[in-house]
Amino acid sequence: MRSTTNIDEAARVMTICNACRYCEGHCAVFQAMELRLEFNTENLDYLANLCHNCGSCFHNCQYAPPHQFNLNVAAVFADLRQENYAVYAWPAPLGRLFSQNGLWVSILTAIMLGLFMAGGAILTGADFFAAHPNQFYGVISHNVLVTLFGSVGIFVFIALSLSIRKFWRAMSLPSPLSLDWLNVWTGIKAALSLKYLDGGNGQGCSYPTEKPSMLRRWFHQATFWGFMLCFAATSTATVMHYGFDLPAPYGYISLPKFLGILGGLGLLVGPIGLMMLKLQADPAIKGRSNGGMDTSFLVLLFGTSLTGLLLMLLSQSSWVGPALCLHLGFVMALFLSMPYGKFIHGFYRLIALVAFAVEQQKHQAVVGVVEPDPDMIKVKNLG
């Protein structure tokens, strides 16, 4: 049992909400809350990760400050999420990277950009500013790229998996194999459609201002699907390379390019839109401890996409070297920050939504109901 000021404040706030319940139509948080009489660390982490920080409950709360109850679910959960991201991080000491997140991600990005620029310049020497017959592989060879990104990718994969596993267990979910797949599907659908960013009845949430708006949902969709399309582009390219012996570069009329361009555009529009909304949003709902995490993630996504598209346009020109190194610098920084930055929120949200689907089907609380036996957790985590 973690006992922190964020947990205490979240428990206080949820106790008031549970007696009020006016917000039950807004999102999953309140419906999950209604299944419980008590609030403990696990179920508060769960509720916090069901929250999208949409602001509806804050703007519509009769107890919002200056009322003496000083109620601000959105901000309390934002701070609690920030805290539990660190708690569930693997390896645990790196959880510290969640505080001052914007700062270290910026430093990381600067270092990665510097390293790749310097590396590219050293590898190609005088040819750094020259066109290459096989475009970017002429700057850094395919094998070097695969080794570099492959090994980082493996670390990132392990770190993400172990963090996710820890969170999964805290949500009292059974092994994925014994789950009811209908519930999982309900959770996935809610996550993919950003169901709870619609304010509760399709008019949108109170973001960036008190007025209901769908903008956040749309920009988030552009960002998410942009990311997925770029991921799909890379995956298709890998399959084409190894499976069909069709190495890059590809022409404009090819699957990887098509997916990549579409995704890249999504990753330009989405993050810009989300940034703009963020700047207009009421500071009261943001919490105190984000530390620039959201912003740095959006900048990284935007930078990755922008440099990726630039690289595509410049791949035949003499600028291919610097363009490639810039792009790789952004991609590497994005990769390395994935387990220790905003990226992780998607997994926890998804898991919380799956747990919510399980609870809704059973009509009873599951997460945080039984006090977990500390020894059991230790044994499981070692095993």
Next chain:
Amino acid sequence: MNISSQCFDVVVAGGGQAGLIAAIVAAEAGATVCLLEGAPKSYRGGNTRHTRNLRPMHEGPLSVLSGVYDEEEYWDDLLRVTKGKTNEPMARMMLRESAGCVDWLEKRGVQFQPPLGGTLHLGRTNAFFMGGGKQLVNALYRWAEGLSIEIRYDAKVTDIAFENNRFLGAYVGDEWIKGKTFVAAAGGFEANVEWLREAWGPVADNFLIRGTPYNRGELLKLLLDKGAMQIGEPDQCHAVAIDGRAPKFDGGICTRVDCVSLGIVVNKDAKRFYDEGEDFWPKRYAIWGRLVAKQPDQIGHVIIDTKSKGAFMPPVFPAETASTIEELAIKIGLDPQTLRETVDQFNAAVQPGKFDHTELDGLATAGLEVNKTNWARPIDSPPYSAYSLKPGITFTYLGVGVDQSARMLMSDDTLSENIFAAGEIMAGNVLGEGYLAGIGMTIGNVFGQIAGREAAKYALNN
């Protein structure tokens, strides 16, 4: 804009639902409107901010309501709760008009909760605001801003100029605001503790006020002093028993305690004083404010045992708990011996039967001075829990008389020429006694629309 030089078509006092709606309707009809809200912006919206639902009549399913709730059924309900203290033609007119409330609000950006199934979810008779009354308030203020209504916060009307049944203008402190018509929608006087004391005596000092501290009834008093017809008596109010630890003002909905029907209620002498199981709690919660108000020091304690844990809406403040009745008595400041006796007598009087909280199960006590007629289970399984109860005033009934066009009546039965009233300040015209969940907002909505329409009509024709 130098507000003092302009003459508005309609000046509205009070920025809760009734005033907002009157202002919007008038502005939509083409009138220039000034809305004077006595509270600061952060507390705008009066008691409307604390509400949850309204009760519209409907002949068939509405967007957010199932089934049928027609005029006859609604009228029967109203007649029953008011025990006839209502004005039939006016009430029936209001019930019919209420059929358009949900649609009117939705068209102006107010969101309702799609049917969910939850604790207080009535589904058929009551339409619930998404996120509560503050969402409605926010949406209507946005709409009013879009109509260029002059909205002023911290603008408490302190005096009005009134000659020969005609309103000339209002004062906000030193400032003079001229208008062709006036809509009085400033709520009741429930937050005016001195006035409550006049009506109730010193016991009023122990009342808690569930809603806004800004409904102090200054405007109501002004109108009555200027000869408006009085409706209702000052000691009539909607009062429920709420948690004794709630704040003095503005505690709202979350301070309710919903376990009275599951346990017993004792006063500070550790004696029971009323049948806790008379009827379902939603039908009885509104009498317990008065019941507790009549007890010494205006305090009650509801006592339950562990069998009832989780069977009612979780209260906002934790219960006092103890493993024996005596220990519990000491914790809540009662005499342990007397409480022990009260509980023992109660337990011994419980008759056999099957407990079922979803129906009037007839599980009763026999032979006590005050019997419990339903859900009477012995209080015998520790740990025991206690919540303190105090009277929580929701709103007062005293108001000004109006006719069907929301025009204010004078005490000599004449009509004021250009003053209209809407909302809590005139609710007593149709609701002389009792309460029906959601009818407060319905009255405010319907009479707000009528007042806005009639005021605009008068102003634009004169």
